[in-house]
Amino acid sequence: MSLQLQHVSRSFNGKAAVHDISFTAKPGEIIGLLGTSGCGKSTLLRAISGLDQDYDGQIFINDDVAKGIHEETGFIFQEPRLLPWLSVMDNVTFGLKGAKKEKEVKAKRYLDSVGLGECAHLFPRQLSGGMAQRVAIARALVTSPEILLLDEPFSALDAFTKMQLQDLLLDVWEAYQSTIVMVTHDIDEALYLCDRIIILRGQPGEIDREIILEEPRPRARGSQTLASYKTEILDSLDLNRVKIGS
Helix, strand or coil: CCCEEEEEEECCCCCCEEEEEEEEEEECEEEEEEECCCCCCEEEEEHHHCCCCCCEEEEEEEEECCCCCCEEEEECCCCCCCCCCHHHHHHHCCCCCCCEEEEEHHHHHHHHHCCCCCHHHCCHCCHHHHHHHHHHHHHHCCCCCEEEEEEEECCCCCHHHHHHHHHHHHHHHHHHEEEEEEEEECHHHHHHHHCCEEEECCCCCEHHHHHECCCCCCCCCHHHHHHHHHCCCCCHHCCCCCCCCC
């Protein structure tokens, strides 16, 4: 499923958050939105999702103007946002239509795909942070979205759990071939996961540059190629400059 943004801008109380953003995501492409805090990455993601419709410009999904929340779009937030009074199974099936048995069979398939097939009866309080985020991934996938939006979904996790879930995300992408747009502050994460990185800068945020990653998967996290891209990104964001006394 294709996604296209044309001249998207968004302001809050008269102050611009993002300005004149245009890009196209090809079907099955993983795009990273990368930039420092305050440049409008999450604002863009909310506009794409339909959670925020008060933007200027146009967003197209499969060449149709997107208005409101699109049924082919899934969203994974920074926090799992599970309902604490529902079991894992009920959290994943929450909002699904159809007979209970059909919903549970479908949910079980996605819980199996994130390694939690035996945890359907547990409640959120019984899960680790990594397990809870796996449930959130299963919940987003159960509607079979063709576009998957991720807003820093692994940022609150420890380094080892983060790497495990990054690999899980690639397994999910390999299996379902969703188009993915991912907001991240983590340069290494973007380099490991994405086909293309869109770097936003400024306030309001504008596209500074795009980097196309042609390194085949699976990628070695410590590869020299990714290290050179990282240096390029740090230079682009002026993060290689040490400022003392400012």
